[in-house]
Amino acid sequence: xxxxxxxxxxxxxxxxxxxxxxxxxxxxxxxxxxxxxxxxxxxxxxxxxxxxxxxxxxxxxxxxxxxxxxxxxxxxxxxxxxxxxxxxxxxxxxxxxxxxxxxxxxxxxxxxxxxxxxxxxxxxxxxxxxxxxxxxxxxxxxxxxxxxxxxxxxxxxxxxxxxxxxxxxxxxxxxxxxxxxxxxxxxxxxxxxxxxxxxxxxxxxxxxxxxxxxxxxxxxxxxxxxxxxxxxxxxxxxxxxxxxxxxxxxxxxxxxxxxxxxxxxxxxxxxxxxxxxxxxxxxxxxxxxxxxxxxxxxxxxxxxxxxxxxxxxxxxxxxxxxxxxxxxxxxxxxxxxxxxxxxxxxxxxxxxxxxxxxxxxxxxxxxxxxxxxxxxxxxxxxxxxxxxxxxxxxxxxxxxxxxxxxxxxxxxxxxxxxxxxxxxxxxxxxxxxxxxxxxxxxxxxxxxxxxxxxxxxxxxxxxxxxxxxxxxxxxxxxxxxxxxxxx
Amino acid sequence: xxxxxxxxxxxxxxxxxxxxxxxxxxxxxxxxxxxxxxxxxxxxxxxxx
Numbered sequence: 051x052x053x054x055x056x057x058x059x060x061x062x063x064x065x066x067x068x069x070x071x072x073x074x075x076x077x078x079x080x081x082x083x084x085x086x087x088x089x090x091x092x093x094x095x096x097x098x099x100x101x102x103x104x105x106x107x108x109x110x111x112x113x114x115x116x117x118x119x120x121x122x123x124x125x126x127x128x129x130x131x132x133x134x135x136x137x138x139x140x141x142x143x144x145x146x147x148x149x150x151x152x153x154x155x156x157x158x159x160x161x162x163x164x165x166x167x168x169x170x171x172x173x174x175x176x177x178x179x180x181x182x183x184x185x186x187x188x189x190x191x192x193x194x195x196x197x198x199x200x201x202x203x204x205x206x207x208x209x210x211x212x213x214x215x216x217x218x219x220x221x222x223x224x225x226x227x228x229x230x231x232x233x234x235x236x237x238x239x240x241x242x243x244x245x246x247x248x249x250x251x252x253x254x255x256x257x258x259x260x261x262x263x264x265x266x267x268x269x270x271x272x273x274x275x276x277x278x279x280x281x282x283x284x285x286x287x288x289x290x291x292x293x294x295x296x297x298x299x300x301x302x303x304x305x306x307x308x309x310x311x312x313x314x315x316x317x318x319x320x321x322x323x324x325x326x327x328x329x330x331x332x333x334x335x336x337x338x339x340x341x342x343x344x345x346x347x348x349x350x351x352x353x354x355x356x357x358x359x360x361x362x363x364x365x366x367x368x369x370x371x372x373x374x375x376x377x378x379x380x381x382x383x384x385x386x387x388x389x390x391x392x393x394x395x396x397x398x399x400x401x402x403x404x405x406x407x408x409x410x411x412x413x414x415x416x417x418x419x420x421x422x423x424x425x426x427x428x429x430x431x432x433x434x435x436x437x438x439x440x441x442x443x444x445x446x447x448x449x450x451x452x453x454x455x456x457x458x459x460x461x462x463x464x465x466x467x468x469x470x471x472x473x474x475x476x477x478x479x480x481x482x483x484x485x486x487x488x489x490x491x492x493x494x495x496x497x498x499x500x501x502x503x504x505x506x507x508x509x510x511x512x513x514x515x516x517x518x519x520x521x522x523x524x525x526x527x528x529x530x531x532x533x534x535x536x537x
Numbered sequence: 538x539x540x541x542x543x544x545x546x547x548x549x550x551x552x553x554x555x556x557x558x559x560x561x562x563x564x565x566x567x568x569x570x571x572x573x574x575x576x577x578x579x580x581x582x583x584x585x586x
């Protein structure tokens with residue numbers, strides 16, 4: 051890992067107002083990402099600036115931007131750059147803003163697979179044009195709704211013939227190996243990626259793929275051979291090996307064939323997990339048609355009357371019914387759901403619909419993504435990223451308060467904390483008498499949730515803001531609230 | 538190439554990319570290992586002398 055250049059990070063700037071270094075951008079010292087108000091800026095040193103200009107003048111790169119596969123990027127004029135950032139950078143780029151930054155351990159299998167395919171597609175386009183990417187990390191990608199987008203423009207660099215891809219190991223560790231875990235073993239990769247920012251090592255994978263499992267597609271070469279060759283060459287420098295490969299005739303053609311082979315492999319790593327408890331939840335959760343229609347009307351009215359229509363967080367989104375509804379009234383919706391199977395299905399449906407304003411994410415609210423990487427800030431925690439204009443929490447509170455034993459006051463505090471100042475909370479309270487709440491209560495000893503009551507819940511809401519709307523669903527055991535939160 | 542080397546690409550990971558690069562790639566890997574083998578035999582007499 052490259053040590054962070056703390057000197058640059060703390061250096062005062064010409065107009066320091068609102069300028070913040072992106073904590074996840076220190077690894078490649080040739081460029082650094084800054085947030086300046088709503089702008090996302092990338093500062094480049096002299097070499098990186100020369101690479102950028104060659105890239106902008108190339109034939110392969112502009113079409114990737116116009117197709118939306120690489121995030122929109124423009125170079126600032128020297129005057130504008132000087133106003134924004136320290137003068138010791140050679141050039142400054144301004145990037146399109148990604149509506150909500152997510153991490154690979156919050157993606158479903160199909161999301162990681164599509165992100166991997168896009169990374170390989172971009173590399174395949176770059177190689178014949180004489181460019182490569184300096185790395186191959188899953189963190190090079192983000193989302194516009196259900197559409198992956200490559201964001202690390204600083205990663206492109208001219209390729210010297212005879213150079214293998216420097217990002218291959220990173221690609222294996224953060225994308226290919228997690229996909230192999232899902233496709234061949236049926237394991238959820240998210241906990242592995244969440245706990246190791248650099249992904250899964252080949253040595254670890256080798257232990258999981260013993261016996262006949264070695265013969266699964268991609269395993270013999272990318273896992274076993276890779277692990278073994280890594281061990282045997284551990285004392286050789288990459289410079290020596292690069293020279294040996296060049297002398298042995300490694301060419302751009304071989305590099306391209308390797309990328310094509312990986313694309314073919316990743317396409318085969320489709321994994322449609324079997325149904326889980328939550329998959330049919332919308333059908334089995336006990337709503338009548340009348341209840342559902344009333345709930346839709348309340349939510350639509352709450353979103354229409356919202357003071358701001360930027361970001362909606364739909365917590366416990368399940369099949370995304372209310373996320374889609376919210377997308378009609380807001381700029382962007384993040385559909386949060388704890389079950390990777392449900393998120394995978396939602397993602398596939400949204401992708402098929404071409405929906406670019408709903409981002410599905412795998413996240414358990416009782417165990418949300420913590421801060422990760424260097425000093426715990428290189429990958430921001432969910433709480434640090436969530437600042438919604440509207441937080442939607444429908445049929446969720448009882449799962450946290452009863453199912454997970456979270457005190458009701460904590461639940462309300464968590465939900466309101468995910469909203470921006472002056473935002474709103476639209477929340478459903480399922481009364482203890484409701485069949486779904488009763489089912490959860492039946493699994494717990496009697497009387498352990500004395501505070502799980504409607505009046506307690508309302509008092510807690512009132513302590514965080516003003517209850518501006520209240521609606522009883524026809525069934526009589528569920529109440530919806532619209533709460534305007536304090537500024 | 539200093540600009541490409543901010544990341545440790547891994548010596549073994551570079552070689553594997555020859556093996557997964559089709560028939561031509563396998564030939565490159567074979568040639569690399571053949572050369573290493575030959576150079577070992579060539580070096581040994583020199584070392585002994």
